[in-house]
Amino acid sequence: MHLLIAVVNDPEKIDEILSGYLELGIRGATILNSEGMGRVLSHDIPIFAGLQTLISRSRPQNRTLFSVLEDEKIEPALALLQEVCGDLTAPATGIAFTLPLDRVVGLARELGDDQDGL
């Protein structure tokens, strides 16, 4: 199991990403409103205020998604993120990374496992 953390710079992409997560059978994700370093520097620290280099890469808010995934879902999830957000190596798109997990308790079950009904 891995923790996938994705910081998505464009909050409008979240709907499409979450739909894609559902398609992949990823039932759970935690989404936080977040701010990038450039935004904080350029708005809150006077010496950096107004610097275009920082402003051009920042948005008022981004979103950070946390998801615990089975190993086989990591590559499809990264492919999805890059399809929706664009090439993540391009500036101002986002970042995604994974961390191996030793233990997980409380993970939501796979879609359909629990026969919830619609």
Added chain:
Amino acid sequence: MRLSDYLREDLILHRLTAVDGAEALDAFASLFEEGGHIPSRVEAVQALAAREEAHTTCLGRGVAIPHATLPGLPDPLLLVATAGAPVSFGPPESDPVDLFFVLLSPPGREGEHIKLLARICRLAQHPEGLDEVRGATDGKALLEAILRLDSRHV
């Protein structure tokens, strides 16, 4: 998840003519019935209408996904329809609908059903692909346009 695994030539409806949602649901159920896919047209209409009444399935931008669980099906069924003229569908404040993805699944396949809904929702966020689907000149072209849209996305 690919729509291509569920699309069928005989469940494509090009240029539906319906004056309202009730007529549209009846047309969808009739097509399912004509193909021998469902045990009862009436039950299908009732199931789709009940879901619509509980929560609209309109996505906006002229797209709706009427869907329901229906006993007696071996597998989920997907019907795609374009309307000759936009149909008043869902609550009054909803945009008229000219592109329908109709999904019926048997009980016990909820996970697959939700994944299909998610796939359709995701594809529906690409207006250029939807325009291509809407512009199809016949059923064959409509099916091909959906398959192209489906294949362009992971």
